[in-house]
Amino acid sequence: MKEIMIKDYIGSDTAVSYDDGKRCQKDIAECLDKGEKVILNFLGISYVITAFLNPVIGDLILERGNGVMKFIGIKNANETAIQKIKRVRDGALIKREDLEE
Amino acid sequence: MFSYDNNVKDKKLFIKISVEVKYNFQFLNDITELIHKVENSSCEIVYILCNPLDINFNKMGMAYLYNTLLSLAEKKNIFISSSLFKIVHAQVLHSSGDKFKKIELYREALKSVQQCYCFQGDKDVNKTVQILVDFITDKNLILENAKEFLVTTIGEIFSNAFNHSDRNQVFFMYDIEWNNDKFFLVINITDYGKTITGNVQEYQKSVHKKYLSGKECIEWAMKNGNTTRLGSGGYGLPTLVDYVSKVYGELFIFSGDCMYALEGTIEKILEAKGIFPGTSVSMKLPLFDTSKAVMYDKESNQIISIDLDQI
Numbered sequence: 563m564k565e566i567m568i569k570d571y572i573g574s575d576t577a578v579s580y581d582d583g584k585r586c587q588k589d590i591a592e593c594l595d596k597g598e599k600v601i602l603n604f605l606g607i608s609y610v611i612t613a614f615l616n617p618v619i620g621d622l623i624l625e626r627g628n629g630v631m632k633f634i635g636i637k638n639a640n641e642t643a644i645q646k647i648k649r650v651r652d653g654a655l656i657k658r659e660d661l662e663e
Numbered sequence: 664m665f666s667y668d669n670n671v672k673d674k675k676l677f678i679k680i681s682v683e684v685k686y687n688f689q690f691l692n693d694i695t696e697l698i699h700k701v702e703n704s705s706c707e708i709v710y711i712l713c714n715p716l717d718i719n720f721n722k723m724g725m726a727y728l729y730n731t732l733l734s735l736a737e738k739k740n741i742f743i744s745s746s747l748f749k750i751v752h753a754q755v756l757h758s759s760g761d762k763f764k765k766i767e768l769y770r771e772a773l774k775s776v777q778q779c780y781c782f783q784g785d786k787d788v789n790k791t792v793q794i795l796v797d798f799i800t801d802k803n804l805i806l807e808n809a810k811e812f813l814v815t816t817i818g819e820i821f822s823n824a825f826n827h828s829d830r831n832q833v834f835f836m837y838d839i840e841w842n843n844d845k846f847f848l849v850i851n852i853t854d855y856g857k858t859i860t861g862n863v864q865e866y867q868k869s870v871h872k873k874y875l876s877g878k879e880c881i882e883w884a885m886k887n888g889n890t891t892r893l894g895s896g897g898y899g900l901p902t903l904v905d906y907v908s909k910v911y912g913e914l915f916i917f918s919g920d921c922m923y924a925l926e927g928t929i930e931k932i933l934e935a936k937g938i939f940p941g942t943s944v945s946m947k948l949p950l951f952d953t954s955k956a957v958m959y960d961k962e963s964n965q966i967i968s969i970d971l972d973q974i
Contacts, residue, residue: 611899613822
């Protein structure tokens with residue numbers, strides 16, 4: 563199991579950049595490829611927008627299927643971050659369903 | 664707001680600013696018409712005229728008009744009358760996004776100059792948001808969860824602009840407006856790149872072999888999870904709408920030949936009077952409890968005092 567600190571990709575308490583999300587996604591993907599579970603630690607992240615979460619959450623579900631959710635854990639995310647994570651996750655699950663049909 | 668005289672013989676288009684330049688929905692819509700008329704005119708030379716004695720303007724409206732004329736000047740020869748130039752020269756300043764500075768309410772409300780910021784990439788967006796948040800929280804201008812609100816709304820707009828417009832240049836300006844005993848934060852974020860309607864039409868044509876009208880494109884783009892990007896996306900605009908409607912704010916998006924308007928909780932998607940060659944997003948957010956910080960004289964339209972601890 564590997565813990566990934568979101569703050570390491572941002573350098574502040576605010577995650578608004580899609581490019582930062584892509585860098586984070588790359589490291590998550592490397593762990594997943596090795597069969598490792600990944601814990602995304604949002605410690606020190608006060609604010610996040612969906613543009614950052616699209617690659618980190620949404621693209622991984624779209625690329626790897628619903629099963630990937632069992633390999634990704636969320637830790638220390640605040641209430642508004644969780645709401646946005648859910649929005650991106652649920653949207654990706656619907657899209658994934660459409661792709662499979 | 665604008666009257667047009669197309670002198671085909673001399674290949675000159677004359678545009679007169681008739682009454683006022685005030686930053687509001689009607690003005691933004693009229694600007695799309697102005698752009699459309701200039702771009703589609705057979706005239707290569709365009710004159711913008713006004714009588715400074717008649718004209719009633721606010722600084723944000725003037726700055727927006729000036730930015731529009733600068734973008735049109737890439738395609739046509741634009742000349743503005745000396746009287747209009749004097750107004751613009753005194754009212755509008757441009758600088759890069761990293762020059763965004765701490766806001767002082769007292770100076771901000773009184774100053775006559777509108778500052779426009781140009782952002783190259785999203786690295787200065789956090790700083791901009793932080794300064795706006797500090798200003799709102801410092802001055803008791805209560806916007807619930809101000810930072811969460813502004814990070815989300817401004818962040819999502821900038822993110823859309825940088826990721827969908829195909830341009831690495833985004834313009835930002837804000838103003839503090841007093842109206843009906845309330846202060847409002849007015850924000851505009853504009854890019855002159857690919858439009859929402861253009862992107863959606865291209866996507867629908869290539870993926871679904873379908874043609875959508877401009878209105879249908881905006882309707883599609885506002886739905887949760889709809890994106891023209893490959894992969895996850897399409898949550899930025901719905902999130903923006905959720906946040907703005909919760910505070911009964913206003914949101915106007917002009918892009919291509921259509922526009923989206925949210926006033927409170929009422930949404931409309933309409934055809935614009937003309938065509939906006941990019942995407943212009945305007946937000947107006949109520950800032951409550953200003954009485955704690957300032958005394959405002961409605962008759963003279965001026966702040967007359969500010970509490971000692973707020974200076």
